[in-house]
Amino acid sequence: MNTSLDFRAVDLPDSTKDLRQEVRDFVAHIQPQINALPDSNFDADSSKWFSQQLGAKGWIGMTWPKVYGGGGRSFLERFVVTEELVAAGLPVGFHWIADRQSGPVLLRYGSEEQKQQILPQIIKGEACFCIGMSEPDSGSDLAAARCSAKRTDQGWLINGTKLWTTGAHHADYMIALVRTEAGGDDRHAGFSQFLIDLKTPGVEIRSIPNLAGKHTFNEVVFTDFYCPDSGLLGEQGNGWEQVMSELAFERSGPERILSAYRVLVELLRELNGEVDDRQAEVIGKLSAHIIALRRMSISVALMLEEGKNPALEASVVKDLGTNFEKMMPEMLRLVAPINTSERFQETLKSAILHAPSFTLRGGTREILRGVIARGLGLR
Ligand SMILES: Cc1cc2nc3c(=O)[nH]c(=O)nc-3n(C[C@H](O)[C@H](O)[C@H](O)COP(=O)(O)OP(=O)(O)OC[C@H]3O[C@@H](n4cnc5c(N)ncnc54)[C@H](O)[C@@H]3O)c2cc1C
Structure with missing residues (x-):
């Protein structure tokens, strides 16, 4: 790094x-x-x-x-x-x-x-794919994951539970991080990734309503689930390195900046060119942030293009970007006119209800700041 x-x-x-x-x-x-x-x-x-x-x-x-x-x-x-x-x-x-x-x-x-x-x-x-990383007692501390796979004559026998699995109810496949050996002193050792066909018997997918009352994530329970040998993804025991490279792809795209962008668009539609000083100041501030964050995100895309590993820069974009998109609906709410259309109100409501999750999904800000500090040699 x-x-x-x-x-x-x-x-x-x-x-x-x-x-x-x-x-x-x-x-x-x-x-x-x-x-x-x-x-x-x-x-x-x-x-x-x-x-x-x-x-x-x-x-x-x-x-x-x-x-x-x-x-x-x-x-x-x-x-x-x-x-x-x-x-x-x-x-x-x-x-x-x-x-x-x-x-x-x-x-x-x-x-x-x-x-x-x-x-x-x-x-x-x-x-459709879903991400099988988090578990009931293992979110930020992913190395505490306990979902296990044991090699048998009929394939890999998987038991355990994955949690907060976005879209598992639509998904055909999951890429799951699973313990295949005890880690010993090295907590990151002994993990492997599996490509799991979710239409196979032995998987139960239970809905968890989110804060907005919608069904987006799930608890996925594997009980004596058999995954064929061909489902092992990559090298046995190399799961930790693989999952870290997966997270780098997850952390820097435009979706880490623009989750609440529709609120800004709908407010501009609502104002129809009649903007007072307070509104102009907030809209100007938000636009300046978007321009700067967007450039950083493009810069990460360029690193990917050049075959570099942008894990550190991606963490910075996610931390800054998701903090920004989390505060955006509230800043716009404070300058919105009193009488607004149902369309604007629905957009704002949805953004406010989803905003708390922006800084959690894909790694919380405390965890990202740890990654950034280590990457910069600060700890
Ligand atoms: C909308 C949404 C979608 C998600 N989709 C998926 C998915 O598809 N697949 C999947 O696997 N997971 C998914 N997750 C789970 C997500 O990755 C976890 O919620 C996240 O990693 C945090 O884990 P946790 O919820 O167990 O919280 P915890 O790890 O218990 O953390 C609780 C709090 O403690 C803080 N904390 C924890 N450890 C430290 C530390 N060492 N230093 C400082 N502070 C710390 C955290 O920052 C947080 O504020 C999703 C989450 C959300 C909100």
């Missing part, structure tokens, strides 16, 4: 402008269809149909090798697509985890058979 930060004042190249326009045209075309989806149980954050439309455009697995059906495009181009989708508030949940981290983990550590079988499904928007 670096002991200094490698942020650069970069912007996206002009060559990405046409792509941005193409995504905006697509968003304008698809937004009314999403609003009109007939399913009354439609979960606004996740839609297989929407992910399939994106897959058809070539916007899932954009940076992955063409040999698996990927786009072979740059991380900066991927940045443009993800930024536009998040800013528009589209339901990206079905493919998001697979595109952001599970696919890259499979590319780096997966067997040829796993890559050939799974990556094309993700790219088409057909396979």
